[in-house]
Amino acid sequence: MRTKLEQIRKEAQDALEKLNVLNELDSFRIEFLGKKGKLTQILRGMGSLPPEERPKIGQLANEIRAYLEQEIERKTRQLEEAALNQRLKDEAIDVTMPGKRYYRGKLHPLSIVLNEIKDIFLGLGFEIAEGPEVELDYYNFEALNIPKNHPARDTQDTFYITENILLRTHTSPTQIRVMERQKPPIKIIVPGRVYRSDEVDATHSPIFHQVEGLVIDRNITMGDLKGTLDVFAKEMFGPRTRTQFRPHYFPFTEPSAEMDVSCASCDGVGCRVCSYTGWIEILGAGMVHPKVLMYGGIDPNEYSGFAFGMGLDRITNLKYGIDDIRLLFENDIRFLEQF
Ligand code: DAH
Numbered sequence: 001m002r003t004k005l006e007q008i009r010k011e012a013q014d015a016l017e018k019l020n021v022l023n024e025l026d027s028f029r030i031e032f033l034g035k036k037g038k039l040t041q042i043l044r045g046m047g048s049l050p051p052e053e054r055p056k057i058g059q060l061a062n063e064i065r066a067y068l069e070q071e072i073e074r075k076t077r078q079l080e081e082a083a084l085n086q087r088l089k090d091e092a093i094d095v096t097m098p099g100k101r102y103y104r105g106k107l108h109p110l111s112i113v114l115n116e117i118k119d120i121f122l123g124l125g126f127e128i129a130e131g132p133e134v135e136l137d138y139y140n141f142e143a144l145n146i147p148k149n150h151p152a153r154d155t156q157d158t159f160y161i162t163e164n165i166l167l168r169t170h171t172s173p174t175q176i177r178v179m180e181r182q183k184p185p186i187k188i189i190v191p192g193r194v195y196r197s198d199e200v201d202a203t204h205s206p207i208f209h210q211v212e213g214l215v216i217d218r219n220i221t222m223g224d225l226k227g228t229l230d231v232f233a234k235e236m237f238g239p240r241t242r243t244q245f246r247p248h249y250f251p252f253t254e255p256s257a258e259m260d261v262s263c264a265s266c267d268g269v270g271c272r273v274c275s276y277t278g279w280i281e282i283l284g285a286g287m288v289h290p291k292v293l294m295y296g297g298i299d300p301n302e303y304s305g306f307a308f309g310m311g312l313d314r315i316t317n318l319k320y321g322i323d324d325i326r327l328l329f330e331n332d333i334r335f336l337e338q339f
Contacts, residue, residue, distance in 0.1 A: 001042065001049065001057055008038050009064050016071055022079045029072055039065060109339045110209060110328060113316040114191055117211055120235045121189045124228065126213070129188040131174030133195070137164045139173035143295035144252040152251050157197040159206075167195035171212035172252060172309060175288075178214065179296025184303050185217040191312065202324045209312035216288065216298065216305030222255070225285055225306035233261045233282075236315070240267065244279060253286020253307055264318075273321075280318065283310035
Protein backbone atom coordinates (compact mmCIF):
# COMPACT_ATOMS: atom_id res chain seq x y z
CA MET A 1 0.00 0.00 0.00
CA ARG A 2 2.87 2.28 0.81
CA THR A 3 4.32 1.68 -2.70
CA LYS A 4 0.94 2.33 -4.27
CA LEU A 5 0.74 5.64 -2.44
CA GLU A 6 4.25 6.62 -3.50
CA GLN A 7 3.33 5.66 -7.05
CA ILE A 8 0.36 7.97 -6.95
CA ARG A 9 2.51 10.77 -5.64
CA LYS A 10 4.92 10.23 -8.54
CA GLU A 11 2.11 9.96 -11.08
CA ALA A 12 0.52 13.15 -9.77
CA GLN A 13 3.81 15.00 -9.86
CA ASP A 14 4.38 14.02 -13.51
CA ALA A 15 0.85 14.97 -14.51
CA LEU A 16 1.14 18.29 -12.77
CA GLU A 17 4.44 18.96 -14.50
CA LYS A 18 2.91 18.54 -17.96
CA LEU A 19 -0.17 20.51 -17.16
CA ASN A 20 -0.08 24.00 -18.62
CA VAL A 21 -3.67 25.12 -19.02
CA LEU A 22 -5.35 26.72 -16.07
CA ASN A 23 -8.75 25.06 -16.37
CA GLU A 24 -7.22 21.56 -16.59
CA LEU A 25 -6.30 21.91 -12.90
CA ASP A 26 -9.89 21.14 -11.90
CA SER A 27 -9.95 17.77 -13.60
CA PHE A 28 -6.54 17.04 -12.12
CA ARG A 29 -7.88 17.74 -8.63
CA ILE A 30 -10.87 15.48 -9.26
CA GLU A 31 -8.71 12.74 -10.72
CA PHE A 32 -6.45 12.49 -7.67
CA LEU A 33 -8.18 14.05 -4.71
CA GLY A 34 -11.91 13.81 -5.62
CA LYS A 35 -14.46 11.54 -3.90
CA LYS A 36 -13.76 8.87 -6.50
CA GLY A 37 -10.17 10.01 -6.98
CA LYS A 38 -7.09 7.78 -6.98
CA LEU A 39 -5.93 8.68 -3.48
CA THR A 40 -9.37 8.20 -1.94
CA GLN A 41 -9.74 4.83 -3.64
CA ILE A 42 -6.49 3.55 -2.11
CA LEU A 43 -7.57 4.63 1.36
CA ARG A 44 -10.77 2.57 0.94
CA GLY A 45 -8.54 -0.51 1.18
CA MET A 46 -7.23 0.56 4.62
CA GLY A 47 -9.62 -1.85 6.32
CA SER A 48 -7.62 -4.85 5.16
CA LEU A 49 -4.40 -3.57 6.78
CA PRO A 50 -3.12 -4.76 10.13
CA PRO A 51 -4.23 -2.25 12.82
CA GLU A 52 -0.70 -1.12 13.69
CA GLU A 53 -0.02 -0.20 10.06
CA ARG A 54 -3.13 1.95 9.68
CA PRO A 55 -1.92 5.14 11.45
CA LYS A 56 1.30 5.18 9.47
CA ILE A 57 -0.45 4.70 6.12
CA GLY A 58 -3.07 7.26 7.14
CA GLN A 59 -0.36 9.74 7.97
CA LEU A 60 1.41 9.14 4.66
CA ALA A 61 -1.86 9.53 2.77
CA ASN A 62 -2.56 12.82 4.53
CA GLU A 63 0.94 14.00 3.77
CA ILE A 64 0.48 13.23 0.09
CA ARG A 65 -2.90 14.94 0.08
CA ALA A 66 -1.46 18.05 1.72
CA TYR A 67 1.48 18.00 -0.65
CA LEU A 68 -0.74 17.72 -3.73
CA GLU A 69 -3.01 20.51 -2.55
CA GLN A 70 -0.02 22.72 -2.04
CA GLU A 71 1.28 21.79 -5.50
CA ILE A 72 -2.09 22.57 -7.08
CA GLU A 73 -2.05 25.93 -5.34
CA ARG A 74 1.47 26.63 -6.57
CA LYS A 75 0.66 25.55 -10.12
CA THR A 76 -2.46 27.70 -10.13
CA ARG A 77 -0.47 30.80 -9.19
CA GLN A 78 2.19 29.98 -11.75
CA LEU A 79 -0.30 29.52 -14.59
CA GLU A 80 -2.24 32.64 -13.60
CA GLU A 81 0.90 34.68 -13.67
CA ALA A 82 1.88 33.26 -17.07
CA ALA A 83 -1.59 34.08 -18.43
CA LEU A 84 -1.37 37.63 -17.11
CA ASN A 85 2.07 38.13 -18.63
CA GLN A 86 0.79 36.83 -21.96
CA ARG A 87 -2.15 39.24 -21.84
CA LEU A 88 0.06 42.19 -20.98
CA LYS A 89 2.26 41.28 -23.90
CA ASP A 90 -0.65 40.85 -26.33
CA GLU A 91 -2.34 44.07 -25.29
CA ALA A 92 0.75 46.20 -25.20
CA ILE A 93 0.24 49.59 -26.88
CA ASP A 94 2.82 50.66 -29.39
CA VAL A 95 3.06 54.36 -28.63
CA THR A 96 5.15 54.93 -31.73
CA MET A 97 2.28 53.90 -34.10
CA PRO A 98 0.85 56.82 -36.09
CA GLY A 99 -2.65 57.80 -34.84
CA LYS A 100 -5.87 57.11 -36.72
CA ARG A 101 -7.71 60.19 -37.96
CA TYR A 102 -11.39 60.41 -37.13
CA TYR A 103 -13.67 62.62 -39.23
CA ARG A 104 -16.44 64.52 -37.52
CA GLY A 105 -19.69 65.15 -39.40
CA LYS A 106 -20.44 68.79 -40.12
CA LEU A 107 -23.29 70.89 -41.42
CA HIS A 108 -23.27 71.74 -45.10
CA PRO A 109 -22.55 75.46 -45.68
CA LEU A 110 -26.08 75.87 -47.12
CA SER A 111 -27.51 74.45 -43.87
CA ILE A 112 -25.32 76.72 -41.75
CA VAL A 113 -26.48 79.84 -43.61
CA LEU A 114 -30.11 78.71 -43.78
CA ASN A 115 -30.07 78.17 -40.01
CA GLU A 116 -28.77 81.71 -39.58
CA ILE A 117 -31.48 83.12 -41.85
CA LYS A 118 -34.17 81.17 -39.98
CA ASP A 119 -32.85 82.43 -36.62
CA ILE A 120 -32.98 86.04 -37.78
CA PHE A 121 -36.56 85.82 -39.05
CA LEU A 122 -37.79 83.70 -36.14
CA GLY A 123 -36.40 86.48 -33.94
CA LEU A 124 -38.57 88.94 -35.88
CA GLY A 125 -41.69 86.85 -35.24
CA PHE A 126 -41.83 84.95 -38.54
CA GLU A 127 -42.91 81.32 -38.83
CA ILE A 128 -41.48 78.74 -41.23
CA ALA A 129 -43.68 77.26 -43.96
CA GLU A 130 -42.96 74.77 -46.71
CA GLY A 131 -44.48 73.83 -50.04
CA PRO A 132 -44.09 71.05 -52.63
CA GLU A 133 -41.22 70.96 -55.12
CA VAL A 134 -43.46 69.27 -57.71
CA GLU A 135 -45.98 72.04 -58.23
CA LEU A 136 -49.00 72.93 -60.30
CA ASP A 137 -48.58 75.47 -63.09
CA TYR A 138 -51.45 77.30 -61.37
CA TYR A 139 -49.46 78.03 -58.18
CA ASN A 140 -46.08 78.53 -59.83
CA PHE A 141 -47.36 81.00 -62.45
CA GLU A 142 -51.10 81.60 -62.87
CA ALA A 143 -51.97 82.63 -59.29
CA LEU A 144 -48.82 84.77 -59.14
CA ASN A 145 -50.17 86.90 -61.97
CA ILE A 146 -48.10 85.19 -64.65
CA PRO A 147 -50.70 83.89 -67.16
CA LYS A 148 -49.85 81.57 -70.06
CA ASN A 149 -47.83 83.39 -72.73
CA HIS A 150 -46.72 86.04 -70.24
CA PRO A 151 -43.16 87.08 -71.17
CA ALA A 152 -42.04 86.54 -67.53
CA ARG A 153 -42.38 82.79 -68.16
CA ASP A 154 -39.43 82.98 -70.52
CA THR A 155 -37.15 84.25 -67.74
CA GLN A 156 -37.65 81.06 -65.77
CA ASP A 157 -36.76 78.08 -67.94
CA THR A 158 -39.09 75.48 -66.55
CA PHE A 159 -38.90 71.71 -66.21
CA TYR A 160 -42.43 70.61 -67.13
CA ILE A 161 -43.67 67.19 -66.06
CA THR A 162 -47.02 67.52 -67.82
CA GLU A 163 -48.72 70.58 -69.26
CA ASN A 164 -49.99 71.54 -65.81
CA ILE A 165 -47.40 70.00 -63.50
CA LEU A 166 -43.83 71.23 -63.16
CA LEU A 167 -40.83 71.51 -60.87
CA ARG A 168 -41.29 74.83 -59.10
CA THR A 169 -39.01 77.53 -60.47
CA HIS A 170 -39.19 79.60 -57.28
CA THR A 171 -40.57 79.38 -53.73
CA SER A 172 -43.23 82.03 -54.46
CA PRO A 173 -46.05 79.49 -55.15
CA THR A 174 -46.04 78.70 -51.43
CA GLN A 175 -47.29 82.27 -50.85
CA ILE A 176 -50.59 81.31 -52.47
CA ARG A 177 -50.80 77.94 -50.70
CA VAL A 178 -50.34 79.62 -47.31
CA MET A 179 -52.87 82.38 -48.07
CA GLU A 180 -55.40 79.71 -49.06
CA ARG A 181 -55.16 77.96 -45.70
CA GLN A 182 -54.42 80.81 -43.29
CA LYS A 183 -56.16 84.13 -42.61
CA PRO A 184 -53.99 87.23 -41.95
CA PRO A 185 -51.94 88.15 -40.07
CA ILE A 186 -49.46 86.04 -42.04
CA LYS A 187 -45.74 86.31 -41.36
CA ILE A 188 -43.74 83.47 -42.87
CA ILE A 189 -40.51 82.52 -44.55
CA VAL A 190 -40.39 79.57 -46.96
CA PRO A 191 -37.01 77.93 -47.49
CA GLY A 192 -36.80 75.37 -50.25
CA ARG A 193 -35.24 73.84 -53.31
CA VAL A 194 -36.14 75.19 -56.75
CA TYR A 195 -35.43 74.07 -60.31
CA ARG A 196 -34.62 75.74 -63.59
CA SER A 197 -33.48 74.29 -66.86
CA ASP A 198 -30.26 76.29 -66.87
CA GLU A 199 -26.90 75.34 -68.34
CA VAL A 200 -24.49 74.53 -65.49
CA ASP A 201 -21.66 77.00 -64.92
CA ALA A 202 -19.98 78.82 -62.03
CA THR A 203 -23.15 80.82 -61.27
CA HIS A 204 -25.92 78.51 -62.55
CA SER A 205 -27.22 75.17 -61.37
CA PRO A 206 -30.50 73.45 -62.40
CA ILE A 207 -31.15 72.90 -58.70
CA PHE A 208 -30.71 75.74 -56.25
CA HIS A 209 -32.32 77.16 -53.11
CA GLN A 210 -34.46 80.15 -52.23
CA VAL A 211 -35.92 81.65 -49.10
CA GLU A 212 -39.27 83.33 -49.70
CA GLY A 213 -40.86 85.79 -47.29
CA LEU A 214 -44.46 86.93 -46.95
CA VAL A 215 -46.07 89.36 -44.52
CA ILE A 216 -49.78 90.19 -44.75
CA ASP A 217 -51.81 92.23 -42.29
CA ARG A 218 -53.79 95.45 -42.11
CA ASN A 219 -51.78 98.58 -43.01
CA ILE A 220 -48.58 96.87 -44.11
CA THR A 221 -46.48 99.36 -46.08
CA MET A 222 -43.28 99.62 -48.08
CA GLY A 223 -41.77 101.04 -44.86
CA ASP A 224 -42.31 97.66 -43.15
CA LEU A 225 -40.64 95.94 -46.08
CA LYS A 226 -37.59 98.20 -46.01
CA GLY A 227 -37.26 98.14 -42.22
CA THR A 228 -37.52 94.35 -42.01
CA LEU A 229 -35.05 93.67 -44.80
CA ASP A 230 -32.58 96.27 -43.52
CA VAL A 231 -32.56 94.56 -40.11
CA PHE A 232 -32.08 91.23 -41.85
CA ALA A 233 -29.12 92.54 -43.88
CA LYS A 234 -27.38 93.96 -40.80
CA GLU A 235 -27.87 90.74 -38.84
CA MET A 236 -26.68 88.64 -41.77
CA PHE A 237 -23.69 90.62 -43.04
CA GLY A 238 -22.74 92.72 -40.01
CA PRO A 239 -23.92 95.97 -38.38
CA ARG A 240 -22.00 98.21 -40.82
CA THR A 241 -24.05 96.88 -43.72
CA ARG A 242 -26.16 99.45 -45.64
CA THR A 243 -29.02 98.61 -47.97
CA GLN A 244 -30.43 100.25 -51.07
CA PHE A 245 -33.61 99.51 -52.96
CA ARG A 246 -33.76 99.85 -56.76
CA PRO A 247 -37.08 99.84 -58.67
CA HIS A 248 -37.62 96.57 -60.49
CA TYR A 249 -40.40 94.54 -62.03
CA PHE A 250 -42.02 91.34 -60.77
CA PRO A 251 -45.51 90.31 -61.94
CA PHE A 252 -46.58 89.37 -58.38
CA THR A 253 -45.59 92.60 -56.62
CA GLU A 254 -46.40 96.28 -57.21
CA PRO A 255 -44.32 98.25 -56.64
CA SER A 256 -41.32 95.93 -56.94
CA ALA A 257 -37.68 96.39 -56.01
CA GLU A 258 -34.35 94.70 -55.80
CA MET A 259 -32.32 95.14 -52.63
CA ASP A 260 -28.55 95.60 -52.64
CA VAL A 261 -26.28 95.36 -49.60
CA SER A 262 -23.05 97.28 -49.28
CA CYS A 263 -20.16 95.00 -50.16
CA ALA A 264 -18.76 93.43 -46.99
CA SER A 265 -15.40 92.74 -48.66
CA CYS A 266 -14.59 96.43 -49.31
CA ASP A 267 -17.16 98.13 -47.06
CA GLY A 268 -18.75 99.67 -50.16
CA VAL A 269 -15.60 101.20 -51.62
CA GLY A 270 -15.53 98.90 -54.65
CA CYS A 271 -13.60 95.71 -55.26
CA ARG A 272 -13.54 92.58 -57.40
CA VAL A 273 -16.32 90.91 -55.34
CA CYS A 274 -18.84 93.71 -56.07
CA SER A 275 -17.55 94.41 -59.60
CA TYR A 276 -16.26 97.75 -58.30
CA THR A 277 -19.79 99.07 -57.63
CA GLY A 278 -19.69 98.84 -53.81
CA TRP A 279 -23.09 97.06 -53.88
CA ILE A 280 -24.27 93.48 -54.17
CA GLU A 281 -27.82 92.51 -55.16
CA ILE A 282 -29.20 89.86 -52.81
CA LEU A 283 -32.99 89.74 -53.20
CA GLY A 284 -36.17 90.73 -55.00
CA ALA A 285 -39.11 92.16 -53.10
CA GLY A 286 -42.25 94.25 -53.35
CA MET A 287 -45.77 94.94 -52.15
CA VAL A 288 -47.96 91.92 -52.86
CA HIS A 289 -49.99 92.60 -56.03
CA PRO A 290 -53.74 92.98 -55.28
CA LYS A 291 -54.50 90.30 -57.87
CA VAL A 292 -52.21 87.87 -56.01
CA LEU A 293 -53.99 88.60 -52.72
CA MET A 294 -57.30 87.86 -54.48
CA TYR A 295 -55.96 84.58 -55.89
CA GLY A 296 -55.08 83.69 -52.30
CA GLY A 297 -58.62 84.52 -51.14
CA ILE A 298 -57.63 87.68 -49.29
CA ASP A 299 -59.47 91.00 -49.74
CA PRO A 300 -56.98 93.63 -51.00
CA ASN A 301 -59.22 96.40 -49.68
CA GLU A 302 -58.79 95.13 -46.16
CA TYR A 303 -55.25 93.78 -46.21
CA SER A 304 -51.91 94.56 -47.77
CA GLY A 305 -48.57 92.80 -47.63
CA PHE A 306 -44.99 92.60 -48.73
CA ALA A 307 -42.99 89.70 -50.08
CA PHE A 308 -39.40 88.94 -50.87
CA GLY A 309 -37.31 86.15 -52.33
CA MET A 310 -33.59 85.54 -51.98
CA GLY A 311 -31.15 83.01 -53.38
CA LEU A 312 -29.67 80.94 -50.56
CA ASP A 313 -26.79 79.62 -52.66
CA ARG A 314 -25.75 83.12 -53.67
CA ILE A 315 -25.87 84.42 -50.11
CA THR A 316 -23.88 81.40 -48.88
CA ASN A 317 -21.22 81.97 -51.54
CA LEU A 318 -21.05 85.65 -50.61
CA LYS A 319 -20.68 84.94 -46.90
CA TYR A 320 -17.89 82.41 -47.39
CA GLY A 321 -16.21 83.87 -50.46
CA ILE A 322 -17.03 80.78 -52.55
CA ASP A 323 -16.68 81.60 -56.25
CA ASP A 324 -18.38 78.59 -57.86
CA ILE A 325 -21.94 77.39 -57.12
CA ARG A 326 -21.04 73.87 -58.27
CA LEU A 327 -18.95 73.38 -55.13
CA LEU A 328 -22.17 73.46 -53.11
CA PHE A 329 -23.54 70.41 -54.94
CA GLU A 330 -20.49 68.24 -55.55
CA ASN A 331 -20.15 67.22 -51.89
CA ASP A 332 -16.37 66.96 -52.09
CA ILE A 333 -15.19 66.25 -48.54
CA ARG A 334 -12.15 68.47 -49.02
CA PHE A 335 -14.52 71.38 -49.63
CA LEU A 336 -17.12 70.53 -46.98
CA GLU A 337 -14.46 70.02 -44.27
CA GLN A 338 -13.66 73.71 -44.35
CA PHE A 339 -16.88 74.90 -42.71
N1 DAH B 1 -39.67 84.64 -57.18
C1 DAH B 1 -38.64 85.59 -57.59
C2 DAH B 1 -37.57 84.87 -58.37
O1 DAH B 1 -37.46 83.69 -58.28
C3 DAH B 1 -38.02 86.25 -56.39
C4 DAH B 1 -39.00 87.18 -55.72
C5 DAH B 1 -39.04 88.50 -56.08
C6 DAH B 1 -39.84 86.71 -54.76
C7 DAH B 1 -39.94 89.37 -55.48
C8 DAH B 1 -40.75 87.59 -54.14
C9 DAH B 1 -40.77 88.92 -54.53
O2 DAH B 1 -41.59 87.19 -53.19
O3 DAH B 1 -41.64 89.76 -53.91
O4 DAH B 1 -36.83 85.50 -59.07
